[in-house]
Amino acid sequence: MYAWKCWRETRASFIFLLMMSTAVALLITLAPGLTEQNGWWHFDRGEYLRNPWPTAQMVTIQVLSSLGAMGFLSALFFGATAPGSELESGTIEYLWTRPRTRTSVTWTHWGVCLSEMLIVALVPINLAAALLGGLTRSWQMPLLLLTPWIIFIVGVPMLGLTTLMTALRRSGKGGLLYTAGVVSVYVIVRQIVIVPLHLNPPTLFAGPLFWLWNNKPFVPLSAFPWGSLWRAVFLAVAFPLAAQYLLKRGEV
Amino acid sequence: MSEVAIFTEGLSKSFGAQVAVSELSLRIQPGTVYGFLGRNGAGKTTTMRMLLGLVRPTKGRARVLGLDPTREAELLRILERVAFVPQRKQLYGWATPAELLRMNKAYFPRWSDDAAAQLAKRLEIPMKMAFKKLSIGNQSKVALLLALAQGAEVLILDEPTAGLDPVMVDEILRTLIEDHISQGRTIFVSSHHLGEVEQICDWVGILEQGRLLLESRLEEIRQEFRLVIASGEGLPAGPSGEVVSATTDGRFRRYVVSREAERFAGELRNQGATILEISPIGLRELFLHLVRKEDACTPGNAGAKPAPVSSFS
Numbered sequence: 001m002y003a004w005k006c007w008r009e010t011r012a013s014f015i016f017l018l019m020m021s022t023a024v025a026l027l028i029t030l031a032p033g034l035t036e037q038n039g040w041w042h043f044d045r046g047e048y049l050r051n052p053w054p055t056a057q058m059v060t061i062q063v064l065s066s067l068g069a070m071g072f073l074s075a076l077f078f079g080a081t082a083p084g085s086e087l088e089s090g091t092i093e094y095l096w097t098r099p100r101t102r103t104s105v106t107w108t109h110w111g112v113c114l115s116e117m118l119i120v121a122l123v124p125i126n127l128a129a130a131l132l133g134g135l136t137r138s139w140q141m142p143l144l145l146l147t148p149w150i151i152f153i154v155g156v157p158m159l160g161l162t163t164l165m166t167a168l169r170r171s172g173k174g175g176l177l178y179t180a181g182v183v184s185v186y187v188i189v190r191q192i193v194i195v196p197l198h199l200n201p202p203t204l205f206a207g208p209l210f211w212l213w214n215n216k217p218f219v220p221l222s223a224f225p226w227g228s229l230w231r232a233v234f235l236a237v238a239f240p241l242a243a244q245y246l247l248k249r250g251e252v
Numbered sequence: 253m254s255e256v257a258i259f260t261e262g263l264s265k266s267f268g269a270q271v272a273v274s275e276l277s278l279r280i281q282p283g284t285v286y287g288f289l290g291r292n293g294a295g296k297t298t299t300m301r302m303l304l305g306l307v308r309p310t311k312g313r314a315r316v317l318g319l320d321p322t323r324e325a326e327l328l329r330i331l332e333r334v335a336f337v338p339q340r341k342q343l344y345g346w347a348t349p350a351e352l353l354r355m356n357k358a359y360f361p362r363w364s365d366d367a368a369a370q371l372a373k374r375l376e377i378p379m380k381m382a383f384k385k386l387s388i389g390n391q392s393k394v395a396l397l398l399a400l401a402q403g404a405e406v407l408i409l410d411e412p413t414a415g416l417d418p419v420m421v422d423e424i425l426r427t428l429i430e431d432h433i434s435q436g437r438t439i440f441v442s443s444h445h446l447g448e449v450e451q452i453c454d455w456v457g458i459l460e461q462g463r464l465l466l467e468s469r470l471e472e473i474r475q476e477f478r479l480v481i482a483s484g485e486g487l488p489a490g491p492s493g494e495v496v497s498a499t500t501d502g503r504f505r506r507y508v509v510s511r512e513a514e515r516f517a518g519e520l521r522n523q524g525a526t527i528l529e530i531s532p533i534g535l536r537e538l539f540l541h542l543v544r545k546e547d548a549c550t551p552g553n554a555g556a557k558p559a560p561v562s563s564f565s
Contacts, residue, residue, distance in 0.1 A: 001358035090342035
């Protein structure tokens with residue numbers, strides 16, 4: 001029943017993000033065919049048929065740019081409803097006096113949000129891929145089909161970080177703001193260090209996202225940032241584990 | 253249910269330098285209705301939270317139905333068998349009482365749909381309105397409904413009737429008496445409404461600044477406890493033996509005596525005191541004598557010692 005409660009609390013954000021992501025993905029897919037003539041918009045399928053591969057490449061990059069941000073937002077919004085947020089709202093006494101372990105509560109919430117994030121990433125991009133496939137009459141778009149998984153992989157540590165910050169701040173809003181703050185500080189400090197020192201350190205866990213972004217056709221897979229991927233997997237588990245540790249020791 | 257329902261021994265909790273509960277020893281037998289009294293901040297809520305694993309004791313030990321709430325596996329078994337109504341009756345604002353019932357039902361194997369439906373009707377709870385839109389009184393009723401339909405062996409109620417009108421308070425007390433007390437369930441209740449406590453409880457414990465000042469059967473308070481008012485010089489200043497409270501009111505000294513009031517009055521007379529009154533004392537009066545802050549020049553209850561652990565019959 002706790003899973004149902006998590007779903008019920010995130011339902012509005014989930015539907016909003018799913019609809020927005022779907023609309024954005026479909027618009028991006030249709031954009032190359034839209035042309036203006038005498039003040040009227042027309043849809044010209046010819047562009048898709050003439051240059052199927054570059055069009056698919058362009059759509060992939062644009063989908064990645066737009067929906068990558070959606071992935072980040074969904075991680076923040078879903079993470080801010082983590083069990084730590086109930087300390088502020090005062091419902092924690094109710095929750096912690098149900099016969100369920102705090103560990104199971106933490107991971108149930110994580111599982112529900114993970115599923116929602118996966119749906120928000122998979123459904124719009126697969127719809128876009130189906131549309132693009134129909135328009136180009138070509139189903140060779142591995143990078144576009146890889147995009148939701150990359151967004152998901154990078155989004156999961158963010159979900160974990162927000163879950164942890166929510167437990168640390170004992171508040172949903174606090175968790176959301178602190179996560180945004182930590183990410184902003186990390187990005188700014190990284191830039192401050194990189195630019196003057198001419199460094200090129202690997203990204204912490206967003207490597208797969210940049211890899212796909214900078215991907216050119218026929219780049220060998222060995223260039224894939226596996227280190228960054230493993231760090232993402234590690235952090236995706238480590239952050240909620242830390243949140244679980246805090247909540248297990250938490251007092252009301 | 254052969255084990256003690258609630259047991260604490262030297263239970264203490266400090267938040268930094270602030271001592272919330274100090275050396276609390278309780279032994280509540282199954283089927284007892286125990287009124288846990290005290291002023292705001294006396295440590296009642298912290299004690300209840302320690303029993304439910306919401307707060308970890310700094311010292312001492314607690315057992316609920318023979319199980320240790322500081323061990324996770326045992327705590328889960330406690331939570332299956334104990335219902336709790338917190339002081340702050342906050343539930344999910346978006347959920348309707350009907351949804352909350354469905355959600356709660358899944359947690360408790362002994363949940364009774366019939367009891368929930370009957371109680372919801374009796375308490376006149378609007379079941380389809382979001383919790384956040386309910387009045388404070390109705391929110392309290394929902395919290396009580398969830399606890400009472402749980403089929404728990406022990407009810408821990410922290411100011412359960414706060415915010416309710418007298419009709420609803422009466423309804424709740426009737427429900428507790430008819431559906432729970434009559435079935436031999438243990439109730440550990442804190443309340444500032446001493447009339448309610450007198451109505452349903454058979455034991456009371458009075459807590460002040462984290463210490464148990466007095467623990468007694470309510471019947472014993474009615475039959476044995478007396479207020480002795482005396483005047484004279486050099487009279488005993490503080491509580492000792494059967495004297496549970498000694499306060500000064502102008503020229504008079506007021507003693508609350510737990511037993512043998514006539515013998516105590518005789519002793520005072522032998523010391524040259526004039527006895528002005530020996531009268532039975534109600535729970536409210538006893539409570540006020542024990543916990544009221546006195547003028548700096550009077551001893552009040554500053555030196556009161558915690559009551560010894562009573563042996564329940």
